[in-house]
Amino acid sequence: MRGTFNKTLLEIAKNDPRIHMVLADIGYGEIEPFRDAFPERYYNVGVAEQNMTGVACGIAMEGNIAVTYSIANFPTLRCLEQVRNDVCYHNANVKIVIIGGGVSYGPLGMSHHSTEDIAIMRALPNMAVVVPCDNFEAEAATRAMIEYDGPLYYRCGYKGEKDIHSGPVDFKLGRAITVREGSDVTLMFAGPVGLNVVKAADILAKEGISCRIVSMHTIKPIDRDAIIDAAKNTGGIITIEEHNLSGGLGSAVAEVICDSGVAPEKFRRIALPDVNVALIGHQEWIRSQYGMDAEGIAKQIRDTVRK
Amino acid sequence: MENCRQIAKQIRIDCVRMTNSGRSGHVGSMLSMADLIAVLYEKILNVDPKNPEMPERDRFVLSKGHAGAAVYSALAQKGFIPREWLSRYYCDDGKLMGHISHKVPGVEFSTGSLGHGLPVAVGMAIAARYAKSPRRVFCMTSDGDMNEGSTWEAIMFAAQEKLSNLTMIVDYNRVQALGHSEDVIDLRSLKDKLELFGFAVREIDGHNCEEIYDALSKLPLDENKPSAIIAHTTKCKGIPAFENTVKSHYKFIPDEEIEAVIEAIKEAE
Numbered sequence: 001m002r003g004t005f006n007k008t009l010l011e012i013a014k015n016d017p018r019i020h021m022v023l024a025d026i027g028y029g030e031i032e033p034f035r036d037a038f039p040e041r042y043y044n045v046g047v048a049e050q051n052m053t054g055v056a057c058g059i060a061m062e063g064n065i066a067v068t069y070s071i072a073n074f075p076t077l078r079c080l081e082q083v084r085n086d087v088c089y090h091n092a093n094v095k096i097v098i099i100g101g102g103v104s105y106g107p108l109g110m111s112h113h114s115t116e117d118i119a120i121m122r123a124l125p126n127m128a129v130v131v132p133c134d135n136f137e138a139e140a141a142t143r144a145m146i147e148y149d150g151p152l153y154y155r156c157g158y159k160g161e162k163d164i165h166s167g168p169v170d171f172k173l174g175r176a177i178t179v180r181e182g183s184d185v186t187l188m189f190a191g192p193v194g195l196n197v198v199k200a201a202d203i204l205a206k207e208g209i210s211c212r213i214v215s216m217h218t219i220k221p222i223d224r225d226a227i228i229d230a231a232k233n234t235g236g237i238i239t240i241e242e243h244n245l246s247g248g249l250g251s252a253v254a255e256v257i258c259d260s261g262v263a264p265e266k267f268r269r270i271a272l273p274d275v276n277v278a279l280i281g282h283q284e285w286i287r288s289q290y291g292m293d294a295e296g297i298a299k300q301i302r303d304t305v306r307k
Numbered sequence: 308m309e310n311c312r313q314i315a316k317q318i319r320i321d322c323v324r325m326t327n328s329g330r331s332g333h334v335g336s337m338l339s340m341a342d343l344i345a346v347l348y349e350k351i352l353n354v355d356p357k358n359p360e361m362p363e364r365d366r367f368v369l370s371k372g373h374a375g376a377a378v379y380s381a382l383a384q385k386g387f388i389p390r391e392w393l394s395r396y397y398c399d400d401g402k403l404m405g406h407i408s409h410k411v412p413g414v415e416f417s418t419g420s421l422g423h424g425l426p427v428a429v430g431m432a433i434a435a436r437y438a439k440s441p442r443r444v445f446c447m448t449s450d451g452d453m454n455e456g457s458t459w460e461a462i463m464f465a466a467q468e469k470l471s472n473l474t475m476i477v478d479y480n481r482v483q484a485l486g487h488s489e490d491v492i493d494l495r496s497l498k499d500k501l502e503l504f505g506f507a508v509r510e511i512d513g514h515n516c517e518e519i520y521d522a523l524s525k526l527p528l529d530e531n532k533p534s535a536i537i538a539h540t541t542k543c544k545g546i547p548a549f550e551n552t553v554k555s556h557y558k559f560i561p562d563e564e565i566e567a568v569i570e571a572i573k574e575a576e
Contacts, residue, residue, distance in 0.1 A: 043433065043468075045464045048460035051461050054423060054426020054427045055427070055429050055433065056430060057426075057427050058427040059430040062435070062438065085423060090409060
């Protein structure tokens with residue numbers, strides 16, 4: 001996915017001289033084409049995320065679009081106050097891009113997991129939050145990100161993700177994409193973990209459980225209509241995200257159904273537990289340990305639907 | 308330069324009144340930079356109160372945002388904002404909050420948490436260079452601001468980029484929130500530090516308007532480096548009983564003393 005992001009950004013930047021990349025010494029093997037094509041719009045501030053964000057804000061406040069880009073928590077939590085006070089308060093046109101949402105970096109360990117980012121970023125006024133699930137969404141989300149005027153957080157996957165969609169998608173910020181229709185329950189996911197959701201739905205289809213599958217690629221602004229429709233017209237809602245149970249997609253969906261008075265009888269949040277993930281292993285193995293492989297997700301859906 | 312001295316006096320008087328009526332702090336931080344702000348707005352910055360968003364204006368970022376009232380006074384004196392706003396500083400439903408705000412006409416950027424101003428100023432300087440614009444970027448920092456790692460991150464990068472359109476002015480009053488700087492974080496020779504970090508540096512008396520003007524009118528100090536003006540100042544300059552004290556970071560001048568204090572500021576040379 002990171003390759004798709006970088007390739008798309010490079011392509012857009014050819015026709016949009018407002019786009020600047022501001023890096024903090026991360027991006028080896030990916031950002032070189034942008035650097036070589038647009039040296040006057042490429043900055044590496046060194047290992048200094050606070051300065052990366054402040055500089056990006058200053059550049060953006062002068063009519064440009066500044067993209068910060070780094071691993072997992074580096075461009076969000078390390079410089080959270082710069083994101084809040086500088087970028088969000090001034091509504092600066094800064095795009096914060098992370099590579100490696102969730103536990104993508106696996107054995108690199110806890111410091112490199114981005115597992116509270118959605119909750120924290122969506123709590124910031126003026127900040128849009130986007131979580132593409134595959135290469136088709138990653139490309140479309142990159143274009144939407146540049147078209148959007150204001151701060152935006154883009155949670156990218158890592159590399160080698162298999163596609164969920166079968167082709168280019170009709171992507172609009174704040175409008176969820178239905179991957180598959182179904183009636184017994186709606187599975188609302190965000191990000192590449194969605195592939196396991198689709199696999200889980202395939203398992204359940206053989207057991208006669210019909211699942212609607214929806215990619216909630218924009219967590220803020222959230223697609224209220226898609227949530228309310230799922231609550232009213234299917235048997236329940238289950239959210240799936242590679243993120244702490246607190247504050248992420250599941251919380252956002254729960255807020256909408258409660259605020260709207262359409263809470264379905266069946267509702268469940270599948271997410272990482274409220275722990276610092278310290279297991280040693282690759283992404284898919286870590287997912288399996290927390291019930292987020294296809295079998296684990298299928299089991300939780302089955303338990304919820306048949307309860 | 309007499310104009311500058313008069314503007315600085317008025318800044319001091321306004322800040323004494325604003326912090327008194329607001330029952331708020333930081334008067335010491337405001338008064339230490341009053342002369343610097345006066346010269347900037349009267350003689351140096353290319354800004355226009357009739358067109359505060361003028362694209363080619365110089366950018367001024369106050370990183371020591373807690374002293375924003377001094378800038379508000381200058382903005383009122385130059386006609387950016389109505390003078391009446393000052394009397395409701397720090398008040399319910401007022402126009403002027405305790406830390407400098409970009410919601411106020413003429414204010415470029417909001418700060419309040421230290422260490423935020425210089426990185427943004429660096430970004431603005433980069434954008435000016437990219438736009439091939441002659442506009443300049445000024446950023447005022449302080450002792451406390453120079454404690455923040457992010458300020459030094461920005462210093463290193465500004466030097467790396469040879470941002471000669473950027474000038475950092477350090478209001479070096481040697482008092483910070485919990486003590487005298489030499490007892491908290493002793494910056495020792497800030498000039499040597501900044502030169503080693505790649506800035507061109509000049510030290511001045513931050514209360515001498517001629518010297519301030521001379522330094523700020525001969526920028527950049529070096530065509531290939533960002534400039535730093537270290538302004539040696541006295542915390543709460545102009546109120547002898549409060550000068551060089553930590554309490555001036557917190558206390559306002561009480562009602563029973565305020566008229567005498569203002570009279571003394573008016574009478575001062």
